[in-house]
Amino acid sequence: MRIMILASSLYSERALAVLVSLCSAGHKPVACVCVKTIHLQNIRRKLAQYGWRDFLGYAWRRLRPPIAGKDSPSRTASSLFADWLKAHGVEVSNLSQACRHYGIPLRLVSDVNQPAVLEFLRRSNPDLIVYTGGGILRPPLLAIPRKGVLNGHAGLLPRYRGMNVVEWALLEGNEIGVTVHFIDSGIDTGAIVLTKAVTPAIQDTSLSALSQRIVYITVDALVEAVRQLAKEEAGEMRQPAGGGKQYFVMHEKLRSLAEQQLTDRRNRYSA
């Protein structure tokens, strides 16, 4: 099966983990398309997303050396990721090095929906695109791969669509988990390939730590879905129209309640 990867940045841990896991599982991608980390359009988009003040703060936090004990797990996650890579016997630190290591062509683009990128994708004739980030995908791109574009969603579909769904599921006292599904024109509404429940573990000391662990659970689920699709074993479940709810970014005050829910649930499971 001809697989391609779409990535949001050369430094995306998620994209790197998917690429390494797919190669380790014997499903080496035929190419990788990655959005350039620094280019005007990306900076403009980030500015629109974060606002200039948060953008500068974000840039500063990423550029300065990490402070142990002070920075959030996402900032110091490199050690967790380094352990993960070591466990897979790979010594690379970004997508560019990984592509060189595995001999996979890498194409850097400023927008995945550009006509030139679409042309490149069509010429590559993929059966499946694995999405790890890179912005909103327009219908012409979604129509290119024979099987579709696969996404790993950090929530159980069809119930939890949208953003911060781990936090929302915790807050509503429901099961947390991940879903691998095909992307369609809606928000997390495409056919479901597989779902995997996640139980809070003793190491999930915060929502950030849990989210970090869920990234790797999602990567494993994506690789499992690719394996099933390659063997034509995957069952695709169409989502019911109007099923579930779309969630939005959670306010800090509710997030702190969700954090409390995580602690309670973790204590319950570990008791």
Added chain:
Amino acid sequence: MTGKKSGRFRRIASELNPLVWPLGALVVLYDSVQLRWRQPPTPYSWAEIGVPTEQSLAFVMRWIAAAQDASPDGGISAYYSLYGGFGPSYPETTGYLIPTLIDYGTVSQDPQWTERAVRATDWLMHLQFDQGAFPAGFAKSTDGPSVFNTGQIIFGLLGTYRLTGNSAYLQAATRAGHWLVSAQSPDGCWRQHTYEGVPHVYYTMVAWAQAELFQATGDDCFQQSAARNLEWALSHQQPNGWFEGYNLGGRPIYLHFIAYTLQGVLEAGIRIGSDAALQAMQQTAEKLLRMFEIKKRLMGAYSSAGKATIGSACLTGDAQISIVWLRLAELTGDLRFLNASLKMNELIKSGIWYRGPTGLLGGVKGSDPVWGRYLWLRYPCWAAKFTADSFMLELSSLAKCAARLSPCGS
């Protein structure tokens, strides 16, 4: 120059106060600079501005107290304008500000707020016409009876009756309610004694008052009055969830009026047990939630097709919509409504003055920026009222949510 514009400048000329307008000019300048440089709300940053809701609430209530102290009669000043200072007492908004004063008295455990509520109610009692109605506008001797004002004053009369147990307030409210029944058309719409002499769909706020009166008196005529008006209003809802029939004489349909309609439908619907009303307004409230979450703000006015028609925000409407979402979160248990209202309240807080002279301190501007079309260059008392209500509801909703989620609460 259009009639409206010349009217605006005539008003400014008549109210211009040399002790007020120089500071007002600085506020306009500050708003311009802030508009240019302030942090835009984004999907990923809902940074709190560092002022807890309790503190913001205290500032807003301080503004309301100042607006009452600025009036010699015990009523609450309609607005603070950047060119003329505090305006005259306004019966309609004084009426519905009374429950806010009483609620804050309970929250703060400070008796001055209930004393203020009684003082404001006593002023309103003097304004009641023999037939039970209350006057339109600023209660000048030439003003005739007004359906909307009478409805909103009923809230105040009932609030003070519950607070003091003095039956005179209940009797006044009942007389007002009976006058409203007599002025209502058989189809439930109010057509006479209305703003500009035409019916308005946002008079569901009057239906809410009638429903409250039914709860207080048990008199079925008030329930029937509320039910008929709700039925009439719901017949104006379009398939896309928006309402028609605001009839604002070509002026924009400000979010304030959209929110009035929703608040009226919701609260009257709850009180008379109308599931149809709740479902109808929930459709519109969800639509507004989605628009707010995606765009990160609501605009100050919308067409009947749901398109924004002005470029500024209407903070009064924002606070009212926040209240609607908080009430829906309580009723349905859907925490997405609570989430959206928390964000909305952060936006409103960011426009409040936490330092400055009386009139500005704790005031909530009509429009954001302050020179927007709705209540141009003014800080209306009803923006402060709905903001205070929204903050109090936020605090109680969050406390209830935390209690429900805590191990002992579950």
